[in-house]
Amino acid sequence: MRTFYSRLLFVFAVLYAVMLAALGVVLGQLFPIVFAQRLQVEREDLYIFYIVLFVVLGLFYLVSLWVASRVLTRYIKPFDDISTTALQLADGDYTARVFEDDLTGITTLSHSLNVLARNLQEMSQQRESEQERLKTLIETxxxxxxxxxxxxxxxxxxxxxxxxxxxxxxxxxxxxxxxxxxxxxxxxxxxxxxxxxxxxxxxxxxxxxxxxxxxxxxxxxxxxxxxxxxxxxxxxxxITELKHLEKVRQDFVANVSHELKTPVTSIKGFTETLLYGAYQKEETLLEFLEIIKLESDRLQLLIDDLLDLSKMEQQEFEMRKTAVSVQTLFERALQITRQSAEAKEIHPLIEGDDSLLVKGDENRLLQIVVNLVSNAITYSSPGTAITLRSDKYQQYGILIIQDEGIGMGPEELPRIFERFYRVDKARSRNSGGTGLGLAIVKHLVEAHNGKIEVESEVGKGTTFKVYIPLVTS
The missing domain is CATH 3.30.450.20 (PAS domain)
Incomplete structure (x- = not known):
């Protein structure tokens, strides 16, 4: 696009050329008439005059054009630059600037336009930055x-x-x-x-x-x-997860209420029976007192398990981690569960590396093994086998408890670590279980920075694998 400066210079050049051409024609016509006879110049010599006249006028034209170009460049082109810069700013190019020259007399206008351009550029950059932050916020x-x-x-x-x-x-x-x-x-x-x-x-x-x-x-x-x-x-x-947690909370409250209600109802019923006269018969008295003691033990076990879970879920729950022998854990767990195992004629076996050491709280690790072994005994038929085996995998020591019990279907495996969930509700209730054992096991394993896996098949048994970090030298 041609600028105002270039158009003005073009018009000046054309008009000035026309004027000089007209002047040359006039001088070329008048000279022979006015001066040639007085100076007694031969007509053949007039050609030299024409050539000189053409050269002089040409040089004068070029010099005048150069002078005019310099004048226009100094005083007209800055306005043209300002106009061009203003159009660029209007088109959104805020990087455009005008050259500031004190000799043109329009320095204030050029400076003001540059200040405007800089402000527009800063505003544009700020807007782009805000839009980018907003876009990032929305996307993330x-x-x-x-x-x-x-x-x-x-x-x-x-x-x-x-x-x-x-x-x-x-x-x-x-x-x-x-x-x-x-x-x-x-x-x-x-x-x-x-x-x-x-x-x-x-x-x-x-x-x-x-x-x-x-x-x-x-x-x-x-x-x-x-x-x-x-x-x-x-x-x-x-809010699917929140809905799930809300349902878990509701189920937990309902289950706790039910589990507490059962022993409390038994204790209250047998106590009232004794107060109404049954205490007079020594045989009945002893029988009812024995039932009240069992229900009290069951109630205490439930409360202890609930308190354990509550402590584990608190951030201040701490453990004293030391080097613990897996062989020793297995032997102590079998001593604790020996009576219930013998009642079913089950003789658990210990296999694996007897020198394996893991890092953890010995009492809590024992609690894990006892819970798993007790479950294995509870859900196993008389005379079946239970195996306690130790192994290594990368930085973990593996505690494996395998039984030949009733097993579980694939639809039950995701839920076995839920509080109060029971695979065989009748058998576990009769055995005095609270339904919190596996939930406690999972919390304790995670507190040791470990993990627990379970494999099971209906009618063939269940295998629990507990991964606990090994002792590092």
Missing amino acids: MGSGLIVLGRSGTISIMNKTFGQLFGLQFKEVRSKNYQDIGLPKDLESFAYQLLMTETPTRKQLRLNTAKGFRYTECYGAPVIGEYGKWLGMVIVIHD
Whole structure:
């Protein structure tokens, strides 16, 4: 695009050339008439005059054009640069600048335009930075977010929302929310928001790409300048885990109430019976007192287990970790459970490396092994085998407890570490179990920075593998 400076210089050059050409024609016509006869110049010599006249006028034209160019460059071109820079700024190029020259007399204007350009550049950079931070914030949100225009078209959607419903923003951008396959309940929620234009919060169970999820949906209008309504924003929080924890809490309260109610009811019933006269018969008295003692022991065991779990879940729960012999743990555990094993004619075997040492709290590790061995005895038939074996794997020592009991199906394995969960409820209740043993085992194993695995098959038995860090030199 030709600038004002170049156009003005072109016009000056053309006009000046025309003027000099006209002057040359006039002089070329007048000289022979006015001066040639007086000076007695031959007509043939006039050609020399014409050549000299052409050269002189040409040189004068070039010198004048150079002078005019310098003058225009000094006083006209700065205005042209200012105009060009202003157009660049208007087009969004905030890096454009004007050369500031005191000799032109427009330094103030040039400086002001440069200050404006710098301010615009800073504002643009700040806006880009804020937009980038906002984009990063939206994309890294753990909750799904979608922004709808006034007509329901999608203008913004973050990655979490896309992953939740299997969508790509580039594929759904500018489409209506009703045309992208969202769950019907979510479509109804969005429709209600667009119709009422009021903030709304609602819990929905939605069929997502991850299966059915419990969500809390919050929608609110997007208000622009001067209170103009621009659309709606919807934020979706996945509360499936919270729902699961709430159910676990409810189940825990119900189970604790039930487990406490059973021995308390027995103690109360037999005590009332004794008070109503049964104490007069010595045989009945002793029998009822024995039952009351068993129920009291059962109640105490339950309370102790609950207190253990409570301590383990507190951050201040500490253990004294030392080098512990796995062989010694197995032998002590078998001594503690010998009576119940002999009652079923079960004779557990110890195999593996008798020099294996692990790092942990000896009493807590013993509690782990005793719980697992007691479970193995409880769920095993008389005369079957139970094996306690030690092994190594990388930086872990492995404590393996294997039985030939009733086993478990694959649908039960994910739940066996839940509080109060029982595979064979009748047998475990009759044996006096609280249903908290495996939950305690898992907490203790994790407190040792270890892990526990279980393999089982119905009718063939169960194998627990406890991984505890080895003693490092």
